[in-house]
Amino acid sequence: MNIGEASRASGVTQKMIRYYESIGLIAPVKRSANSYRVYTENDVHSLAFIRRARALGFSIEQIQKLMALWHDKGRTSAEVKALAQTHVAALDVKIAEMTAMRQTLQHLVACCQGNDRPDCPILDDLAAAPDGKTVQSATA
Amino acid sequence: MNIGEASRASGVTQKMIRYYESIGLIAPVKRSANSYRVYTENDVHSLAFIRRARALGFSIEQIQKLMALWHDKGRTSAEVKALAQTHVAALDVKIAEMTAMRQTLQHLVACCQGNDRPDCPILDDLAAAPDGKTVQSATA
């Protein structure tokens, strides 16, 4: 099948398919006489694998490792699990960062009257003297 | 003061200070005879404002608006609050996305034996038949 059909079947855009090929995430597929890329069901399967891994937030680099493990019959599930756990930990860090931001900001929002007057604790905090602690706590 | 001192005083890297100037987030500062940038306490204050806003996850574009409001004596706190609330909502969306990823992945991790055998529910899920629902639920 051509790239359009492979895209529809896998849920990966044509742009992405070509990109994945260019960076070596997937091997270059065969070309027909007109130089069109030709995909097999197997290729579509791999693309869908990538799409699902991306949906879980894995980076391309991690997906490269996941696919290697996937194709490695001699793999151990411990290897896969370790990779996944690393990613869970990274997600935890990011979630914690964003949650801290959200909390700090939400607190400021709650303190803000939101009326026609210019007084605003949000701006006050952002413009705070160097010793202010509110925002720093969100970053630390 | 020169850019190095301004950087130390504001907590914004020299690279970033020049970048902020280049994109118009801050106005170009005066130059000394040797074409060195010269900063005032006021400039440092603005840079620290930007740093704090970035630490709360505001985009450059949003910070541009925040600074305009900051300098606008005729602003209403309602405007600032609205901007902040928009950002809180965006954070909520991202946190929810990542939390969903984390949960799906953590579930798979918990199902994985993590031993010397190759059987792995994590890979099984990623390679799932097109009707599989696990990952889709993390994206939806």
Place this chain on the structure above:
DNA sequence: ATGGGGCTTCCCATGATGGGAGGGTCAATA
């Protein structure tokens, strides 16, 4: 005058993705 540190500009890279131009190909239809 020499060395080291600070400043300048300019270019490139990141990660994953989208947009678009410019051009070739194919299949169906008028």
Place this chain on the structure above:
DNA sequence: TATTGACCCTCCCATCATGGGAAGCCCCAT
């Protein structure tokens, strides 16, 4: 058969905020 519309190709550029580094000027202290 000629045209049209859908498909495909490659190549370049843009995003967003940031870092790295090169090449070169400037200043101060030794």
